[in-house]
Amino acid sequence: MSVTIKTPEEQQKMRVAGRLAASVLEMIEPHVRPGVTTDELNTICHRYIVEELEAIPAPLNYNGFPKSICTSVNHVVCHGIPGDKRLRKGDALNIDITVIKDGFHGDTSRMFLVGDGSIQARRLSEVARESLFVGIEQVRPGVTLGDIGHAIQSYVEARGFSVVREYCGHGIGQVFHEEPQVLHYGEPGTGLTLEPGMCFTIEPMVNVGKRHVKLLADDWTVVTKDHSLSAQWEHTLLVTDEGAEILTLRSDEQIPQLSA
Ligand code: MF3
Numbered sequence: 001m002s003v004t005i006k007t008p009e010e011q012q013k014m015r016v017a018g019r020l021a022a023s024v025l026e027m028i029e030p031h032v033r034p035g036v037t038t039d040e041l042n043t044i045c046h047r048y049i050v051e052e053l054e055a056i057p058a059p060l061n062y063n064g065f066p067k068s069i070c071t072s073v074n075h076v077v078c079h080g081i082p083g084d085k086r087l088r089k090g091d092a093l094n095i096d097i098t099v100i101k102d103g104f105h106g107d108t109s110r111m112f113l114v115g116d117g118s119i120q121a122r123r124l125s126e127v128a129r130e131s132l133f134v135g136i137e138q139v140r141p142g143v144t145l146g147d148i149g150h151a152i153q154s155y156v157e158a159r160g161f162s163v164v165r166e167y168c169g170h171g172i173g174q175v176f177h178e179e180p181q182v183l184h185y186g187e188p189g190t191g192l193t194l195e196p197g198m199c200f201t202i203e204p205m206v207n208v209g210k211r212h213v214k215l216l217a218d219d220w221t222v223v224t225k226d227h228s229l230s231a232q233w234e235h236t237l238l239v240t241d242e243g244a245e246i247l248t249l250r251s252d253e254q255i256p257q258l259s260a
């Protein structure tokens with residue numbers, strides 16, 4: 001399969017799936033507190049997705065993934081498996097939600113700082129979020145994927161942090177991960193040129209220390225090799241004639257004002 005262009009009907013289904021995925025992050029926020037386990041958060045999200053949204057949690061059984069959401073704490077980069085670990089004040093947690101509604105996927109993640117987090121966690125999370133929006137600002141017809149990756153990489157590295165290279169954003173639609181791969185680093189003017197009707201995610205993973213990662217023995221959990229803190233934010237986007245429509249924007253979400 002190559003890159004799909006969504007028809008207006010398909011775009012409407014992507015809007016619905018995106019809004020539902022965003023609503024899960026809105027719903028779970030008050031539950032993210034010291035003492036809760038990531039498996040309890042998984043259960044709450046699973047029930048909400050299935051019973052309230054009448055949707056499917058895409059991660060469950062995806063290539064054997066055992067839970068309905070991903071929970072990645074502190075030096076976990078992505079794909080953390082919910083378990084009986086209790087969150088503590090100071091932890092930095094990413095919750096990554098993907099739902100399927102009417103056959104289409106919505107995929108989004110955000111950081112939560114438990115009990116306000118550390119100064120370093122707050123700064124890392126802020127830069128990671130800003131870097132997502134630096135990427136989103138690039139999106140319009142005629143721009144290349146390399147332009148997006150370059151903008152993200154430059155923004156992050158200028159602030160002393162590093163960008164993970166082994167995992168990337170992705171095309172999305174009736175398939176969870178479809179073409180193209182959306183790298184969060186690269187060279188301007190290279191790679192695929194964007195066209196209206198494309199849908200993909202941008203989901204930069206940003207580390208305090210070096211960019212290198214390793215996979216744990218559970219074959220899912222990705223951690224920083226140097227055990228430094230890592231943060232990630234993700235949105236699902238539709239390329240429009242003018243720019244990007246953020247399909248997973250939360251109702252209270254402010255778009256950051258960015259300096260170059
Ligand atoms: N939601 C992740 C992404 O942004 C993928 C999770 S795959 C899983 O692409 F199997 F770990 F759930």
Ligand code: CO
Pocket residue numbers: 107169170201203234
């Ligand atoms: Co994704």
Ligand code: CO
Pocket residue numbers: 096097098107108109203234
């Ligand atoms: Co995701």
